[in-house]
Amino acid sequence: MSPSGLRNYWALFGKDVRRDKHLYVLLAPYMVLFLLFTVLPVVISIIFSFTHFNMLEMPRWIGWENYSKLLWNDDVFLIGVKNTLIFSVVTGLVSYIACFLFAWLINELNPKLRAFMTLIFFAPSISGNVFFIWQIIFSSDSYGIINGLLMQLGVIYEPIQWLQDPKYMLGIIMLVQLWLSLGTSFLAFIAGLQTVDKTLYEAGAVDGVKNRWQELWFITLPSMRPQLMFGAVIQITASLAVADVAMALAGFPSVQYGAHTIVTHLVDYGTIRFEMGYASAIATVLFVMMLGSNLIVQKLLKRVGE
């Protein structure tokens, strides 16, 4: 751009900003807080991940050292990654499909029953972290409802230590996570289904759609692709960050790291060992994983109905 062109550009820019100043005023309070509590922390985290920082001394630049230690020399982190991936593939995927499937089935019900079933499926995720009930259900003594039931039926004679045994831990946490996970995306799917243009089904029937599965693939799913994308973002993010349930049920750290995840590893280094640089590297790896899997899944979702 020539110098005069550049001057013109800035003059135009200034004029636009002055014209829209009221819009910026409306935007400002939210954006200031958003930058301060969401964007800035991500930037800080990425910068710190290249330093050695223990909260007492000044951060010291060490380049990729945290990452190389994390990826090649930290066996516990690899356990965390493995568990997190199992979680997100099993829980995330199952829950995503379940969210859609239940929304689809509920949509066929009459309005009263639909409202009731929506409530049943949504209630666990909004009921304010009452997942500790599962702690009582899977309690290690014979008062635990599962142990009690199995002993009553004569399947087992001794109570099983469900939440202390690495053999069962991961499965139980997945179950509870699944129970909790029909949340925002489930509602988005229910809503999305109600906006699908009904005449499309009639047109489809004329065009040779034979059964409900074809109807689902060729009409329903493509019509609600925007909601499917939104749901995927919410589900992927939640399933990669699984930690609260794991820590509440299996304890922290869990026996033989049976329920260790990336976020519990982060909590370990960040709030117990105060190795902030290292913890920031863990956070950055998690951040990249979330972003990456979101982009991949969005690409895949574009193919729905083809």
Next chain:
Amino acid sequence: MKLAIRLNKKVNRSWQVDALLFLALAGFGAFMAIPLIYVINNAFKPLDELFIFPPTLFVRNATLENFANLFQVMKNSWVPFSRYIFNTVFITAAGTAGHILLASAAAYPLAKHKFRGSKVLFTVVVLSLMFSPHVTAIPNYMIMSALGWMDSYQAVIVPAFAYPLGLYLMKQFMEQIPDALLEAAKIDGASEYRIFWQVVMPLVKPAWLTLLILMMQMLWGTDGGSFIYSEQLKTLHYAMGQIIQGGIARAGVGAAVAVIMMTVPIVTFILSQSNVIQTMASSGMKD
């Protein structure tokens, strides 16, 4: 089955598959509901029923003893139980109100105007939907202590104002408002602020009722995280954790707290269900 299924579909559907699908729906419905039913029943069980073997799902002789005990236990604690309730209610109310106000104010220009930077700002908000708060927990801790907000209500309340999901849903919903309506208001001489407050906000009531549910649920369940350490500022969720740590002897009391905890968000959801669904209909991401 007849009551459940709309029969006006034109494509073939076999009743066997219908039956199978709805059995699956009922089965999973039970899986979702039973833990909640169990905890509600536990809250009303007298002590001897909590310890019978084998354990029962339903209460036989319902009693309010557990609720009475809860207040008894809490009366003797260092901080009165009412204080935990106050903290939770205050954090939830302030955080939710502030979030709805700020997120709507920011969503209106993004949804209905084109201006310099609008695309970039919205893209950043959408991207930030893609990572969880865990990623930013540590820097947030440092920012809080730099601001001198450690161990205060605002450490929990103010970040909630700028949660990305609210802005996103609000913006998507506001896009459906017809431009003609806003132009008419402008011709009548209304300022942008007035258009936002008197035209847009009343029209997007379903959307802010949805934010109300989502934010309330999030804040109601908060334990104050790592920001709050004095006992006087702790929340109900934290108190519940302490009671449950008490073990089996307090199983009934723990269930009573849980019932109190879950009642509020569930009742709010029942009251605003249709609005929530309406808002979610516009939640989609376009490709």
